[in-house]
Amino acid sequence: MxxxxxxxxxxxxxxxxxxxxxxxxxxxxxxxxxxxxxxxxxxxxxxxxxxxxxxxxxxxxxxxxxxxxxxxxxxxxxxxxxxxxxxxxxxxxxxxxxxxxxxxxxxxxxxxxxxxxxxxxxxxxxxxxxxxxxxxxxxxxxxxxxxxxxxxxxxxxxxxxxxxxxxxxxxxxxxxxxxxxxxxxxxPTLREADGLAMSSRNRNLTPKERALAPHIFKGLMLAKRGLISGKTTTEVKLEVAAHFNEQPAFRLEYFEIVDAHSLQTTELRLPEAQTALCIAAHLGKVRLIDNVVF
Known part of the structure; x- marks a missing residue:
């Protein structure tokens, strides 16, 4: 090489x-x-x-x-x-x-x-x-x-x-x-066995923070299940906010439900593979981002 x-x-x-x-x-x-x-x-x-x-x-x-x-x-x-x-x-x-x-x-x-x-x-x-x-x-x-x-x-x-x-x-x-x-x-995004998206920033997490980090992906899955079950975007956002309120080590920066193409927020039921759930949160000194498109 x-x-x-x-x-x-x-x-x-x-x-x-x-x-x-x-x-x-x-x-x-x-x-x-x-x-x-x-x-x-x-x-x-x-x-x-x-x-x-x-x-x-x-x-x-x-x-x-x-x-x-x-x-x-x-x-x-x-x-x-x-x-x-x-x-x-x-x-x-x-x-x-x-x-x-x-x-x-x-x-x-x-x-x-x-x-x-x-x-x-x-x-x-x-x-x-x-x-x-x-x-x-x-x-x-x-x-x-x-x-x-x-x-x-x-x-x-x-x-x-x-x-x-x-x-x-x-x-x-x-x-x-x-x-x-x-x-x-x-x-496609590659993930660890516990769902955490692989990222260069993960190595900056302390062992305790690393154990908590999968809550990022859990929040996204919570939102996905909510939308599939018919909940409104407002209801889903409140659920995700509550999820992170129960995890005081995190500081949620944003959680958005967007059109995967335009990245603009949406409250509509979009066609398959066009809805993106996007999140950013601080865990200690590390800022983590993730998303799911479905």
Whole structure:
């Protein structure tokens, strides 16, 4: 497995692969990998000759500096997982490699190590709800880094997990609007045996918090059963709120019932596979998100 830290080196490698007529699959990540990430890799390997995995903790999608500082950085361990799984190449750039080094002539302070982009994405209603409401600027950072990675790798196909449902919708919109000729493949959320969605943030939970964390999924299942039984969205939301009121270790940030395509809240009975239950909650210092589409 090749490991590249520079854009130029990765492009040289990919140029050679394409000269040989090979197709390229791409799995963008922020590292701290788990089995969920490996399932994206496996999906890519089935459909492509070469699979590239990027590992980059993108500073511009964190609106909370403490969250950025706590995000796990485990490049060596990540590569040790990817190599036996059959990854062909890892792209692990620095922030300066991705965004350039700031200079006074660019209008930046000398203390700024990285030239943050001036470009701004606005995804309209897709980003004004849920994650966008509580993490202003987050999806601008996601849009910038993913578009840059797409331009660097220029894959035939790319793979994202459905656990980040809103991110998936934003990236799909960006790909349409910017005309990326890349096939987007959403992959199912992988869960632990107790229902907790696999996430890089889970490793920041204390043992006691980890034991409580499945209440996120239990809340979603409670809501799903309620809707299927004919309860109104208001009744279901009250039940979920009561569920978390009984778990004082949690601070529920939001629970929404939305159209899985538009991400706008709905009180209608939508067609099959178009209703999404989305949740975010703080457990200790860790913020967890999850969703179920049915």
């Amino acid at each position: 090749h490991i590249f830290h520079s854009i130029a080196d990765l492009r040289s490698y990919l140029r050679l692969q394409r000269q040989q007529g090979k197709s390229v699959g791409f799995v963008p990540t922020m590292g701290a990998l788990h089995e969920g990430h490996l399932s994206l890799l496996e999906a890519s390997k089935v459909q492509n000759d070469v699979t590239i995995c990027s590992i980059f903790v993108n500073p511009i999608q964190f609106n909370n500096p403490d969250d950025l500082a706590r995000y796990p950085r485990t490049l060596d361990a990540d590569c040790a997982m990817l190599a036996p799984a059959g990854c062909d190449a890892v792209f692990a750039p620095s922030a300066e490699e991705m965004y350039g080094k700031a200079t006074a002539s660019d209008g930046f302070e000398p203390s700024d190590a990285v030239a943050l982009p001036l470009l701004k994405f606005d995804f309209g209603d897709l980003e004004r709800v849920m994650e966008g409401q509580f993490r202003p600027g987050h999806f601008n950072g996601v849009g910038i880094v993913v578009s840059k990675l797409f331009n660097i790798v220029q894959p035939d196909r790319t793979y994202f997990g459905q656990k980040d449902l809103q991110q998936l919708a934003v990236i799909r919109r960006m790909m349409i609007d910017l005309g990326f000729q890349i096939a987007l493949h959403p992959c």
